[in-house]
Amino acid sequence: MATILLIEDNKDIRDNTAEILEMANYKVLTASDGKIGVQMAEEAHPDLIVCDITMPVLDGYGVIHLLHKKEHLSNIPFIFLTAKAERADMRKGMDAGADDYITKPFDATDLLNAIECRLKKSALLKKDISTGIDGMQILLSATSGKEALYTLKEERNVNYYKKKQSVYTEGNHPSCLYFIVKGKVKTYRRNEDGKELITAIYKEGDFIGYVPLLENSVYKENADAIEETELAIIPRKDFEELTHSNVQVLQRFVRLLASNIVEKEMQLLNIAYSSLRKKVADALMFITRKYNQSDSEKFSIDISRDNLAAIAGVAKESLIRTLGDFRDEKLITIKDGEIFITDSKRMAGMLN
Incomplete structure (x- = not known):
């Protein structure tokens, strides 16, 4: 009641x-x-x-x-x-x-x-807008009656991206908000030597590209599709109308932003202070938490070794060697290139 x-x-x-x-x-x-x-x-x-x-x-x-x-x-x-x-x-x-x-x-x-x-x-x-294919519809249906937003909900444009195709690049001005209908997307930065560090990974039901829209700034990282991906496009003017007309919606995006900042801070701390083994273990557990929210025992990590190394912040050769050690220790199994975690408790409790 x-x-x-x-x-x-x-x-x-x-x-x-x-x-x-x-x-x-x-x-x-x-x-x-x-x-x-x-x-x-x-x-x-x-x-x-x-x-x-x-x-x-x-x-x-x-x-x-x-x-x-x-x-x-x-x-x-x-x-x-x-x-x-x-x-x-x-x-x-x-x-x-x-x-x-x-x-x-x-x-x-x-x-x-x-x-x-x-x-x-x-x-x-009050629902979690960062998960579920209905995330965008939830936000749009919760606004205060702008006709253009209801039209957008029913007739949104969807762009299709091939594996490794760029979604947006660092330094460019944003023109829209992206919503992942299907697939996976990574955001990353490169250092002066060209080494890639993945700053975040996104799944079906996530919004991406909202940070520069909220800050009225340029993209500070690159975004690429990890696999074949479908992205719904919400034009910038409609996103701004959405957030300006509904304080609650704006606050939800701000909470998403704050959550991502905490996540990135933890990632950087792990990269800076953790051992090689812990970096790799943390990367495996991070991907599992992100993509296996239903806790399926059959879940496998099918991200490329290059991307996995970039998430962990280690060299690809070091990653492969450490995965071999984890397999020998029966922490994981590897089949057709896919990684299955067999002892998540030991993996999550990996010490430096």
């Missing part, structure tokens, strides 16, 4: 609205002014807030301003319910960050439909 916080200073309207919401099977909390409403939001963390604008002590604009300053409350769907019916008032309410704006006197059905819609979109945005 979803919990709704109703902030309304008029007792009759507050009681009648609460009764309607309870009849619709919602748990309802009520507050008689904005200050009390913010305190109750802190304590109860409701699933949605319905709030009047003109109130004593703290008005509706003050409520939404305070909530947006608190990270744990900023994503709660927020609906203004007010007698201010002028277009300028509606624009001000939406600019303040409200998800919807309903004027009094209101139809109960309109209010319930608005609440149901916002709760559904909130639930979609």
Whole structure:
């Protein structure tokens, strides 16, 4: 049962609205002014807030301003319910960050439909957008009604890439966001000697190329297809419209960015301080975690030795020699070039 916080200073309207919401099977909390409403939001963390604008002590604009300053409350769907019916008032309410704006006197059905819609979109945005083929559709369907985005969801362009084909190159300006429909992609950089270091690998359901879009900068790495790959193309203007119109979507991409930064920091630490054996073991476990999220016992690592060496940050010859040692120690088996980890516990616990 979803919990709704109703902030309304008029007792009759507050009681009648609460009764309607309870009849619709919602748990309802009520507050008689904005200050009390913010305190109750802190304590109860409701699933949605319905709030009047003109109130004593703290008005509706003050409520939404305070909530947006608190990270744990900023994503709660927020609906203004007010007698201010002028277009300028509606624009001000939406600019303040409200998800919807309903004027009094209101139809109960309109209010319930608005609440149901916002709760559904909130639930979609709580899903992990970095996994699953429906990742892009989840984001697009969770936006606030831009027709172009719905068209994009239904009729997106898909580009096809052969193995080793370039997706984008370092130094270029991004023109779109990529979504992996099928296949695998690596991002990498080269040092002055031309040695390649893979900075990340991506799978079906991942977004790539969003960092320079968020930073308004150029690509700082290269991206190539590891195998035959299909990428859905989201034009830059639509990505910017998507993130500008929905704070929650932007925050999800920022969280992805933060997660990738932590992942890359750990990779660099392993390369800098780990032994050869641990570097190779960590690379094998990293790929397994990335591509075998269902924990299948039949999973095999079929990435080329060149790419595997670039992920581990070691020479290809050293990688091959270490894989031979792991095979002799029965940590892995190798069949037709594919690597099967046979003792993941020992591999994960490899010491320097």
